[in-house]
Amino acid sequence: MTDGLDILVETLITGNLVLIQGLGLYALTRYTKSVKLAAVSGLNTVAGMLVGAAILWLLGDIVPTSPTSELGFYVIVGYVGAVVAPYLTRQEVSREYHVVDTALIGLLLLLSNKGVMGVDNFWVALGASAGYFLVLLTVATIRERLELAPIPNALRGAPIILITAGLLGIALLGFRL
Amino acid sequence: MKVLWEGLFKKNPVLVLAMGLVPAVAITTTALNGLVLGISIAAVLIAASMITFVLEPHLPTTARIPMRVLVIIALVLALYGLILHTNPGLVAGLGVFFPFMAADAFRLQHPEDERTFRQVILEAVGQGLGFIWALLLIGIIREFLGFGAIFGKEILTGVLRPFSLANRVPGGMIIVGLLLALARQLTKQGGEIHD
Numbered sequence: 346m347t348d349g350l351d352i353l354v355e356t357l358i359t360g361n362l363v364l365i366q367g368l369g370l371y372a373l374t375r376y377t378k379s380v381k382l383a384a385v386s387g388l389n390t391v392a393g394m395l396v397g398a399a400i401l402w403l404l405g406d407i408v409p410t411s412p413t414s415e416l417g418f419y420v421i422v423g424y425v426g427a428v429v430a431p432y433l434t435r436q437e438v439s440r441e442y443h444v445v446d447t448a449l450i451g452l453l454l455l456l457s458n459k460g461v462m463g464v465d466n467f468w469v470a471l472g473a474s475a476g477y478f479l480v481l482l483t484v485a486t487i488r489e490r491l492e493l494a495p496i497p498n499a500l501r502g503a504p505i506i507l508i509t510a511g512l513l514g515i516a517l518l519g520f521r522l
Numbered sequence: 523m524k525v526l527w528e529g530l531f532k533k534n535p536v537l538v539l540a541m542g543l544v545p546a547v548a549i550t551t552t553a554l555n556g557l558v559l560g561i562s563i564a565a566v567l568i569a570a571s572m573i574t575f576v577l578e579p580h581l582p583t584t585a586r587i588p589m590r591v592l593v594i595i596a597l598v599l600a601l602y603g604l605i606l607h608t609n610p611g612l613v614a615g616l617g618v619f620f621p622f623m624a625a626d627a628f629r630l631q632h633p634e635d636e637r638t639f640r641q642v643i644l645e646a647v648g649q650g651l652g653f654i655w656a657l658l659l660i661g662i663i664r665e666f667l668g669f670g671a672i673f674g675k676e677i678l679t680g681v682l683r684p685f686s687l688a689n690r691v692p693g694g695m696i697i698v699g700l701l702l703a704l705a706r707q708l709t710k711q712g713g714e715i716h717d
Contacts, residue, residue: 364691367547367619369549370695371541371543371544371625372541374543413603420595420621422622457635496704498705499707500703502540503699503702504700504703507698508700510654510692510698511693511694511695512692512696514692518690518692
């Protein structure tokens with residue numbers, strides 16, 4: 346297996362952005378009310394992450410070295426990616442909130458944290474966004490079934506989604522052993 | 523004063539509105555982390571509310587959202603730099619999740635123009651205090667379960683084995699999910715998310 350594929354598998358399963366890293370929970374609780382909404386949100390994030398990764402690939406040599414400036418650089422690249430994404434996919438989840446897609450910003454911050462360089466940015470972005478997309482679709486499908494289940498009222502909505510995601514995450518943790 | 527109390531309990535940003543879930547689940551593994559993060563978010567929220575209230579009337583409608591984003595990013599970076607300067611170890615503990623407070627602070631700001639300065643500040647203070655106590659509570663529970671300690675002071679030494687899953691993200695999701703359910707039950711808000 347090549348390094349690129351190693352990175353892809355790690356980001357898709359054992360380092361899953363949502364279930365293992367804990368990112369993108371805002372989208373997980375808001376954009377999984379239907380499979381269609383989850384797919385649209387997931388597509389936007391995939392596009393945004395790839396745009397962000399492309400920017401980082403192109404501008405990799407001029408990333409500031411001071412921690413605060415570096416953090417600001419990554420956050421701004423994240424916002425640019427998030428703003429551009431709906432224009433690429435021609436799908437908009439929320440006019441106001443797409444600019445603060447936490448999963449996208451998280452990915453870019455993780456890229457900086459792991460010191461990922463060059464073309465590997467793309468592999469990480471592809472694996473992370475594919476993992477994010479799959480989790481969103483899976484949770485949306487489970488959520489549609491949960492609507493019909495006899496769940497106590499207090500657990501409906503965000504609580505049951507978080508508990509379900511936690512159980513899915515525990516399953517993925519098994520691959521790390 | 524009603525908006526202040528609403529932010530604290532009835533519309534608590536974390537336990538009722540389900541905001542700040544990323545920091546709550548991914549980073550609030552100890553009481554200290556919860557406290558620092560809660561205070562940081564409160565500080566950013568209050569400062570951002572004051573600045574945007576003053577600036578927004580002078581800007582065209584289309585420029586307001588980008589302005590709010592930039593103000594919050596600038597405040598988060600300033601706070602990050604301050605903590606990095608005073609306690610680098612703390613930044614290492616908070617790691618890459620620190621900037622996520624920017625997203626939460628942004629989402630909690632309302633673009634309505636009709637409110638007075640006092641109302642805006644009271645709401646930000648209430649939500650900030652709501653963040654602090656909720657994240658502190660989550661941190662205490664996770665540190666107690668995961669390390670058998672609270673604020674680093676060991677409590678369960680030799681009594682019970684720590685439950686290490688509480689420190690992991692999946693364990694955090696389950697704990698936060700149960701706390702949200704408890705809050706919903708106590709506040710009688712029902713189970714749906716209040717955007």
